[in-house]
Amino acid sequence: MIKIDNLKKSYGKNEVLKGISTEIKEKEVIAIIGPSGSGKSTFLRCINRLEEPTAGVISIGGVEITDKNVMKMRENLGMVFQHFHLFPHKTVLENLTYAPINVKGVTKEQATKLGEELLTKVGLFEKRHEFPNRLSGGQKQRVAIARALAMNPTAILFDEPTSALDPEMVKEVLEVMKSLAESGMTMLIVTHEMGFAKEVADRVLFLDGGILVEDAPPEEFFSAPKSARAKEFLEKVL
Amino acid sequence: MFNFEKIVPSIPYILEGIGVTLQIVVGATILGLILGILLALCKIGNIKPLRWFAAFYTSIFRGTPLVLQLMLIYYAVPQVFDIQIQAIPAAIIAFGLNSGAYISEIIRAGINAVDKGQMEAAKALGIPYSKMMKDIILPQAMKNILPSLMNEFITLNKESAIVTVIGAMDIMRRAYVVGGSTFTYLEPLLIAGLIYYVMTLVLSFLGQMLEKRMRRSD
Ligand SMILES: Nc1ncnc2c1ncn2[C@@H]1O[C@H](COP(=O)(O)OP(=O)(O)O)[C@@H](O)[C@H]1O
C-alpha cells in the first residue's frame, strides 16, 4: 500500500537517508528500530512530507506523492509524535473534531459522535471537556492517537510514541496501539520498546546510518540478526 | 507658586483633547494592527520578495524619527499628490504606519514562540495553512503577543503628544494653547501630564484584565 523507492534525504552535505526502498502492505505493522541519529524520524517524516525528500519516489495506494497532492494524502495518513503536540487551547474533544470538521467537511454532530466513540475506545470519555494540560503524559498520547484515528486514516505513523512517557504510563499507550494493530490498522512505528516490537510487529526494519540494514520478521530479526551492526545494537538494548 | 485658579475655566477645553488623542491612538492602532498582521505574515512566509519588503519597511520605520515621519506625511503628501490632508488623518496614518512596523515584530516573535510541533501536528492532519494560522497558531501566539501589544498601545498613547507639531488639537496642544493665552504654562502642562498618566493607568489596568481572561484556558 505504501511504496518507498530509493528515498534519499540530505541536510546540506549531511546525507541522512541513503536510498531506502521498501513496501508496506495493507494491515501490516512495521517496527522501525535503530540507534539514535540513524534517520528513523527523518524516514517517517519524509513519508508524509514534513520533510521534503531529496530524491526518491513514495507512493500510497499506487499514487505518487507530490507537492500537489500532499495535503490530500495527509488527510488519510495519521501521525503520532513523541511529544503529543495536542492543541493546548482546545478541549480533548475539540482536538479530535477540529480536523474532521475543517478538513474533511464532516458535520459537527458526526465528528462529535465519532470523537466520543474514539475517546471511549482509548478510555478517556470522561476527559472530553478537559484541556490537554490537565492530562497525564499517557492520557495525552492516547488522545493524540484518537485524534489521528478521528480522520479515519488508512495508515498511521508513530514516532517514538512512548519515549517521552514516565515508565508507568508506557503500558497504557502500548495497549491502545496493540488493539489498534489487532483491528487491522496499517502502522509504522519507530520504537525502542523491543518487547512490543517482537510481540506486535509483522516486520522489523533496522536502520543504521541512513541505510535500511535489515528487513525481517521479528522472530528472525531478534533471534538471528544477519548483520554485525544489528547484532551489536541488540546486544546493547536487550 | 501655583495658580490653578486662573486656568480652571480652561480645564474642560483641555479635557476635550482626550477625544482627539483617543481618536488618533485608536485609529492608528487599528491601522497598525492590520498592517502589523500583514507584515508579520510576509515575514514568516516563504515568499522572498515579500520577506524583503517587510524587513525593509520595518527597518525604515524603526530607523527614523517618528516626528519626521509625521511631518513628512503632513507636509510632503499635499506637496507631492496635490491633496489636502487634515492634521488628525495625517497623524493616524503616520502613527499607524509606524506602529505597523513595531506590531509586525511583536506578532512575528509571538508566532515564532509557538512550539514548532503545533505546526507539524496541524500539517500532519492535512489542515490548510490559512486555517492552521487562524485556528491553531494565532490563538496560541496571542498569549505572547497581547502583553507586548498593550505596551505598544500605551506607548502610542503617550507618544501621540508629538502631533502637537502639526497642530492637531490633542491634549498636549490644548494645554499649550491655554498656556499661551493665559501666560501660565506650568499649570496646564501639569494637568496634561496628569491626564496622560491617568489614561496610562487605565489602559494598563484594562490590559491586565484582558491577560487574566486569556490565561483562563491554561
Ligand atoms: N532539521 C534538520 N536539520 C539538520 N539535520 C537534521 C535535521 N533533522 C535531523 N537531522 C540529522 O539527521 C540525522 C538523523 O536524525 P533523525 O532522523 O532524527 O534520527 P533518529 O530519529 O533515528 O534518532 C541526525 O544526524 C540529525 O542530526
Ligand SMILES: [Mg+2]
Ligand atoms: Mg527520532
